[in-house]
Every structure is written in structure tokens, then in C-alpha cells.
Amino acid sequence: MFSKLLIANRGEIASRIIRTCQRLNIRTVAVYSEADQEAPFVKEADESYLIGKPRVNESYLKIDNIIKAAKETNAEAIHPGYGLLSEHAGFAKRVREEGLTFVGPTSELIAMMGDKIAARQAMEMAGVPVVPGTMEAVADVQEANKVAEEFGYPVMLKAAAGGGGIGMQAVKTAEELEKAFEGNQKRAQTFFGDGKMFIEKQIINPRHIEIQVLADEHGNAVHLFERECSIQRRHQKVIEEAPSPFLSEETRRRMGESALKAVQKLRYTNAGTIEFLVDDQENFYFLEMNTRLQVEHPVTEEITGLDLVEQQLRIAFGEKLTYKQEDLLIQGHAIEARIYAEDSNTFYPSPGQLTKLTLPKGDGVRHEVAVNADSQVTPFYDPMIAKLVVHADTRKEAIEKLTKALHQYEIEGIKSNLTMLKRVVTHEQFTSGAATTSFIEDYYLPSLTNQ
Amino acid sequence: MNEIKASMAGSVWKIVANEGESVTSGQDVVILESMKMEIPIPAEQDGTVKELKVGEGDFVNEGDVIAIIE
Structure with a gap:
């Protein structure tokens, strides 16, 4: 090593x-x-x-x-x-x-997956279903409108080099597209140095479900099941869990096989995540591949018992995977809540001086923390200051454990999203497993104005 | 005269309205960037941008005056 x-x-x-x-x-x-x-x-x-x-x-x-x-x-x-x-x-x-x-994987694969258009092409060639849309960049707003009419509005306008929701917008009509195109193109150019745009059919009310994969440099690969990350604000994940409360065993198996097919076809190595959008009929479509460890990797660690960082290091050192797909089983249920330094209602960031930080203790309660009780949270970096991860035998118990832990969690001196998280994990849409990526817009934000 | 202040610490990502430009209440004057998020800072009254106290890329603290509207 x-x-x-x-x-x-x-x-x-x-x-x-x-x-x-x-x-x-x-x-x-x-x-x-x-x-x-x-x-x-x-x-x-x-x-x-x-x-x-x-x-x-x-x-x-x-x-x-x-x-x-x-x-x-x-x-x-x-x-x-x-x-x-x-x-x-x-x-x-x-x-x-x-x-x-x-x-991590080869620079060639990082580059390919970083270009959303190249990634779509590669996945389609590997036999993985992709969201219907253009397989090439659209030249200008006229062409964008032409293909949008072809696939039918609403569509997603996306930057080829995009990430974190930047350069991406849902548009319902030609007028909206007209307004959105130039701005998003400019923004993509500013942020990523690449203004290439493409169009995808908008999958209505999708869930965001991703498959974790591990592949060594000797041709062996496994998937570590799925994570459901449908609770998002500003296209960024807030709560993630494994397994998904929505997938049938059959769809889980097909998604895992699809992800492995892509890994083998691409000769991908190290840890990676293939993100899918899943519609209410359990059709799944490739969204993007992340060629790195994910923020939400702990929920996969909790349900598989594997240390993903250790696996990455062993693979990078040239070791072989010591287990096969059939050796892997889902053990219990894990949920992660991201703790952000931000306002619970507006999601605006809140840098500043922490004055208190109390982390709840308990069996199956895990913390990943960037700060301590007297840290200065600076405006220079991402607002995520901690992650709270719980693991239990069932989803119901995991939610109870998470709710209790969130109520014992204390952050003072800056605003945090603890209030939001407490509301989300007790909301019927979430507890029943019915939440989709529009949960925040459809349920959370309206619940604030109703109070 | 009305001072526009930074609502939080961050850096000036974009100047939207330059000195001499007329703005209406609610119109963005600058966009700050803090914690990887863009935060538009709007004018609080109709008027003209008399003076910009910041340039693109400058760092501002919460409460710093960004611009003066007249």
C-alpha cells in the first residue's frame, strides 16, 4: 500500500x-x-x-x-x-x-464524462438508456427551438460542460427557451470556459437515483446498489438514502446491470457513480457519470460495510477486488442529511463565526464534519459544513433516528438548514417514500407560506 | 441618496449596472458570489448609479457599501 x-x-x-x-x-x-x-x-x-x-x-x-x-x-x-x-x-x-x-480513473475517461454530450454518446453506445434529446451540441437558439419542438416541450436546456445546476434550465415554451438560451450559454462559458449547449426532453417528476460502481485495473467490477437523492434544492442534493424506497427489486437489478455494462464497455477504473433519472413507471435514463467519490458515499458504506476510500486506494495501488457481485448484500437502511450554512427558507448562504456546535451521539449515528465549535465559516467555499448519517435495520427506524438526531443537533452563530431538514424528514411525502426531485418546490416551499 | 450594502460577505461576481445608468427599484446592480452561489443585490429605489464602490472580483464584507444610488 x-x-x-x-x-x-x-x-x-x-x-x-x-x-x-x-x-x-x-x-x-x-x-x-x-x-x-x-x-x-x-x-x-x-x-x-x-x-x-x-x-x-x-x-x-x-x-x-x-x-x-x-x-x-x-x-x-x-x-x-x-x-x-x-x-x-x-x-x-x-x-x-x-x-x-x-x-481515480484515467484522464481520458474523466474528460469524456465531463463533456455531457460525449458522455451521452458513450452511454448510448454501451447500451445504457439515455434521456431522449440531442446527441450533438445545438448551434444557436433557432436550432435549439427546432429540436425542442421535435421532442416536444417541456425540455431541459443544458450546458455540455455543466455541473451543479449551472447552465441548466427547464423551459416550457419557445419564448422561455428564447429567453434562457443566451444567458445559460454565457454562464456556461464564464464558469466552465465552454458554452456548448444541448437539449434533453424533460422527464416529468423524476426521481434521482444513482448507482455506485467500483472497478479494479484487472477487469473486475461490482456495483454497490443505488442511492436515492431526490431531495434537492437548487439542483443540489440535501438528503440521500440507500436503498431507494421506490425501486422494485427488478428495476434495481436492471439498473445495476446497466451501470456495470457501461463500466465494462468504457474500461472504467476506480470508484464512480452513474446517475439516472427514474420516472414514475420505473423507466430509467442516464443523466451523468461522476468520476470520483461522491459527497453521499457514506450511505453506501453503511449498507454494504465497505470503506469506499479504502477501496479507492487499494484499486489505485493496483490491488484486485476481493469480492464478487454475488457477495454483496444490502444491509439495512441508511440516510444522509447535508448540513449547510444557509437560510432554511431562502437557501441563501450564511458565512460567519460559529459559536456553538453540538453533535448528537448514538448507535448508528455518524458524523462527517468540516468545522468545530469555534470555526469561522468563510464565504470562499461550498456552504456544506457537515453531514449527518444514520443507519438502522429499516427505513422507518432510520427516519426516526435521523429525526431525533436532527433535534439534538445544535449550530449557533450562523444560520443553518437544520430547520429545513427537520421539516423535510417528518413530511408525509418523504416518510412515505413518495418524494421526487420536485419535492422542495411542490411541498416544502408551499408549506412555508402556509404557516 | 441611497446606499446599497452587501447582504453578506463574498466577492463581486458581476457589475450589472454601471455608473451613470438609471435603475428602478428591485433592479439588480451587482451580483455577489458567496459560497459558490450568486446573490443579486438590487437597488432599493429608482434613480441613477452615482458611484460604484466596488469592482468585479473585489471582496466585500457584510454591510459594506457597494454603490450609491441618487
Whole structure:
């Protein structure tokens, strides 16, 4: 196994990776910005290395600085975490060119999956169902309208290089498309340096269900079942669970097989997630593939008993998977709630000084935390400050455990989404397993004005 | 005269209305970026942008004056 790993990330995921490394006797190097000097992960690592100013493009996205840190600390491998450089093909390539191991798939596959149009084409070739829509970029708003008429409104206008909901908009009519096209194209150009747009038929009231896969470099691959991530605000996940309360055993099996087919066809390696939209008839359509560890990976760990970071490191080191698909079983039910520094009603971020942080304890209650009780939550990074994960025998018990834990959870000094989470997990649509991706719009936000 | 203040700490992502431009109440003057989210900062009254106190890329703290509307 590696003797020293550099973590090119921050916050809770850096702490999470350090924890596994400590168990596996791998020394760790944290890289950090000036804004993160006091962050827990910097102290938890065996060594830490300042790589720049607070803003991500002056620190966590500075490839040269990260490579320099790896060289100077003699790290053998780099784990990119999620977000930041984790899906930057050029970074993966550079890491390998420098003679280091990148914990993740090849840069070619990262690039292919990062281009949503190329990914759609690859998945269709692999026999995975994709959302009906254009298989090429649309040149301009006229062509966009032409294909939208063909597939029928409503459609989703999407940036090929998009992510996190940026450059993406649902449009119901030609007029809406006209208004939305240029703005989203511009935004995609600004954020991703690529203004290519494409059109997908809008799947009405879908669920967001994704399949976790693991593949070694010797041709072995397994899927670790699904995670349902339908509770989202601003196209970002808030609550995730495994297994899905909605899927039949038959659909679960077909989705898993579909994901494995894609992995084998693409010769994908390391951990990855294939995201699907699932309609109310249980038809599933490829949405995108994430070529990295996901924020919500803990729910999969809870129901499979596997440590996904350990699996990633073993695969990157060249080890073979030691289990087969038939060895894997779903054990109980797990739910994750993302704790955001943001207003519970408007979802506007709330940076500031924490004055209190109380984490509930209990059997089957797990925390992944980026902060401590006197941390400064800065405006420079994602508002997610912690994750609360529960595991129980049944979904009902898991929801009870989560509800209790959320009520004992205390955050003071900044606004948090705890109030929102408490409302969501006790809402009948959620507890009955009926929630879809429009839950926040259709049920949560209306419930606020009714009060 | 009316001062427009930052509703939270963040950086100035975009200037939407330049100095000398007339704006109506509720119209966005600048867009801040904080915690990976864009937060539009609107004018609170009709008028003209007399002075912009910030430029794109500048960091502002909560309460900092962003622009003066006259």
C-alpha cells in the first residue's frame, strides 16, 4: 500500500480520507489555503502544506502548487476528493506525468464524462438508456427551438460542460427557451470556459437515483446498489438514502446491470457513480457519470460495510477486488442529511463565526464534519459544513433516528438548514417514500407560506 | 441618496449596472458570489448609479457599501 498520500481537497472530505489513511497506516499530507489555517483537517493530517490564498483559483485549483507540495513532502499518491480538481482531466494527467498515482480513473475517461454530450454518446453506445434529446451540441437558439419542438416541450436546456445546476434550465415554451438560451450559454462559458449547449426532453417528476460502481485495473467490477437523492434544492442534493424506497427489486437489478455494462464497455477504473433519472413507471435514463467519490458515499458504506476510500486506494495501488457481485448484500437502511450554512427558507448562504456546535451521539449515528465549535465559516467555499448519517435495520427506524438526531443537533452563530431538514424528514411525502426531485418546490416551499 | 450594502460577505461576481445608468427599484446592480452561489443585490429605489464602490472580483464584507444610488 502507499506509504504517503496527499489530499487535494479540504473540509469534511479531507478529514474523512485522513481517517481511513490512519487506519491503513498511510501518512497524510493536507494542502490548505490561508482561509483554512485553523480548519480541523489541517491539524488531523500528519503534515500540512500551505498552497495559497483563500480563493479556490489561488489555492485548491492551483495545480502547480499542489504538485509542488506532493514533491516536497514525498507523497506517492494524490486523492482529489470531490469537487475542486476531482474531475479535472488535466490535473489527473499531470499527476501521473509527475510520476505520482492519481486516485481515480484515467484522464481520458474523466474528460469524456465531463463533456455531457460525449458522455451521452458513450452511454448510448454501451447500451445504457439515455434521456431522449440531442446527441450533438445545438448551434444557436433557432436550432435549439427546432429540436425542442421535435421532442416536444417541456425540455431541459443544458450546458455540455455543466455541473451543479449551472447552465441548466427547464423551459416550457419557445419564448422561455428564447429567453434562457443566451444567458445559460454565457454562464456556461464564464464558469466552465465552454458554452456548448444541448437539449434533453424533460422527464416529468423524476426521481434521482444513482448507482455506485467500483472497478479494479484487472477487469473486475461490482456495483454497490443505488442511492436515492431526490431531495434537492437548487439542483443540489440535501438528503440521500440507500436503498431507494421506490425501486422494485427488478428495476434495481436492471439498473445495476446497466451501470456495470457501461463500466465494462468504457474500461472504467476506480470508484464512480452513474446517475439516472427514474420516472414514475420505473423507466430509467442516464443523466451523468461522476468520476470520483461522491459527497453521499457514506450511505453506501453503511449498507454494504465497505470503506469506499479504502477501496479507492487499494484499486489505485493496483490491488484486485476481493469480492464478487454475488457477495454483496444490502444491509439495512441508511440516510444522509447535508448540513449547510444557509437560510432554511431562502437557501441563501450564511458565512460567519460559529459559536456553538453540538453533535448528537448514538448507535448508528455518524458524523462527517468540516468545522468545530469555534470555526469561522468563510464565504470562499461550498456552504456544506457537515453531514449527518444514520443507519438502522429499516427505513422507518432510520427516519426516526435521523429525526431525533436532527433535534439534538445544535449550530449557533450562523444560520443553518437544520430547520429545513427537520421539516423535510417528518413530511408525509418523504416518510412515505413518495418524494421526487420536485419535492422542495411542490411541498416544502408551499408549506412555508402556509404557516 | 441611497446606499446599497452587501447582504453578506463574498466577492463581486458581476457589475450589472454601471455608473451613470438609471435603475428602478428591485433592479439588480451587482451580483455577489458567496459560497459558490450568486446573490443579486438590487437597488432599493429608482434613480441613477452615482458611484460604484466596488469592482468585479473585489471582496466585500457584510454591510459594506457597494454603490450609491441618487
